[in-house]
Amino acid sequence: MDQEAVLDLYRASGALLEGHFKLSSGLHSNRYLQSALVLQFPEHATALGGIVIGQEVGRGLGVRALFAERVDGTLTLRRGFALNGAERVLIVEDVITTGGSTLETARAAEAAGAHVVGAAAIIDRGADSVKLGLPLQALVKLDVQSWQPDQCPLCAKGDPITKPGSRA
Numbered sequence: 001m002d003q004e005a006v007l008d009l010y011r012a013s014g015a016l017l018e019g020h021f022k023l024s025s026g027l028h029s030n031r032y033l034q035s036a037l038v039l040q041f042p043e044h045a046t047a048l049g050g051i052v053i054g055q056e057v058g059r060g061l062g063v064r065a066l067f068a069e070r071v072d073g074t075l076t077l078r079r080g081f082a083l084n085g086a087e088r089v090l091i092v093e094d095v096i097t098t099g100g101s102t103l104e105t106a107r108a109a110e111a112a113g114a115h116v117v118g119a120a121a122i123i124d125r126g127a128d129s130v131k132l133g134l135p136l137q138a139l140v141k142l143d144v145q146s147w148q149p150d151q152c153p154l155c156a157k158g159d160p161i162t163k164p165g166s167r168a
Helices: 003-012 036-037 050-059 098-111
Strands: 016-022 027-034 067-073 075-076 088-096 114-125 136-141
Touching: 003 016, 003 114, 003 136, 016 036, 036 088, 050 088, 067 098, 075 098, 088 098, 098 114
Parallel strands: 088 114, 114 136
Antiparallel strands: 016 027, 067 075
């Protein structure tokens, strides 16, 4: 599937939103990608969320798929998940913006003893792979404007803000 086909799925599902959004990173943006609206359809993916995306990548690679969860605000491995020094980990996301969650997940995997080899996403909204310190592969590279809250032109205009993400 090429980049335009992926974006067509987002558009057709109403998942490429326009407005004033507070992202999980804390940044503000005039566009938001609501992957759950695309992934709800079995013909696009088997179910919702980054967990299932990771499961499908794991299935495709023939490897197991784990996920990290927040405990007291910090991503960690739970539910008996364990990694060892011989294991290589690929971090899988639906949408990556700053890479903060990706790095936090990588730290959790490394703390468990694994070696993180890279990151993958459906959509890269502008992550800097140099700052990420990991190879990054995405189906779509989409440059979307984002601002620090105190520099947001939409806030300055008084536009109401929405926080549609997973950390609402």
